[in-house]
Amino acid sequence: MPTSGVSSFDPTFDDILQDAVGMVGGGPVLADELISARRGLDYLLTDLQNKNVLLHKIETTTVPVSASVASLSFDQSISDVLTVTLRTNSTDILLERDGFERWAEIPTKSAPGRPTRYWWDRRRTGNTLNFWPVPDQTYTTVLTVQKNAENTLRAFDNVDVPRRFLPALLYGLAYWIGLRRPNVDANRLALLRSEYERAVRDAMREDRERGKVFIRIGR
């Protein structure tokens, strides 16, 4: 028999949920569990993002910045900025990132000029990109950003992860459900947790850059 020729395995949230519940055991999924498991999946996605920079959530965006505009605001869809460059005359110049302490040491924060440094101020509901010096003309900034995983709003939606993370989500969701359901055997919970951690390790190992890596010591 021929193989299917189809490589688009992409289960919806409730597909993953049904499989996860099968691992935990117990009764069928009711509405309240469906709703809480949706949040559980968002916690899991956050947990994955806390462990590493996920390649599929890295994006490049171009943002113009006008003269005298010292900072730009970004919404919660962006978790962090990885690089910021200033594009002038078709040339990208990498800006240097400061931490809040080094930023605080700058005595002339409002001095105009071509920006050379920036501080990414991470807030609860958004982020601010601060330039130094303050742009003296209109520039184009090119940002490489790490975006947050999209929320699981509807049970019939696909989940915002590539295929390599699906086993981790499955075991993680099963563990989450197992913690919430009564009378789940502790050994089964321990098994689900260890399987989740193994699947996350495997996914992170697969989710790596294949290009050359340059390691720079110091700043």
Add this chain to the structure above:
Amino acid sequence: MPYTYSTLTADVVANMEEDSSEFLAALPSIIERAQLHLQRRLDPVNIIRFTEVSVSASTRTLALPSNLLVLKSIQVCATGGWNNLLEQNNEFLTAYWPDYTSCAPTKYYAPKDNTSIYLAPTPPADTTALIEFIPRVTILSSSAPTNYFSENAEAAFFASAMMYANAWTKNASAVTVWKNILDEELTVLNIESTRARRSDTSNRFTGSPENTIAGQP
């Protein structure tokens, strides 16, 4: 030997030694009660029926067959074959598919009332559903002289009829006797039904799927 309505009622009259006009007038009701007693207590695979019904686009309810007693499964015809729908409750369906005016291939169903079910997602196109169900078996009567129970559970049918006939004559001790006989028949018939189901004859958790009841070879 299989019964017909006339042979069963004749046998009941003979064994009751009761042929008053009042008793003969009550016999249809006695037979009906006797059959309903069997219908609710037996679980035979042989009376399961399959029927195709139409599913309408953008309509989230589906009408069930009028003689449906127990809904066993639903498959919906879709591209590539038949899809089994999964049963849930309506609360789940609302959580899963809150905007039921939007459409997508159906995945779940939930009971609505005795005559219809809800589908979710709401089907996007006209199609066909195959419904597997246990029907109400037509009551044995002079106009429907045979049915599954009269032909395949005749001893139980007779015992059930005798139990209700003796209840009609208010013979309590005879009711107990016939109930014991009936219970024994029902047990035997239900074991037979169990053996006819693969899901009941194999133990999923131990041993071979060739095992019989409860995993015992």
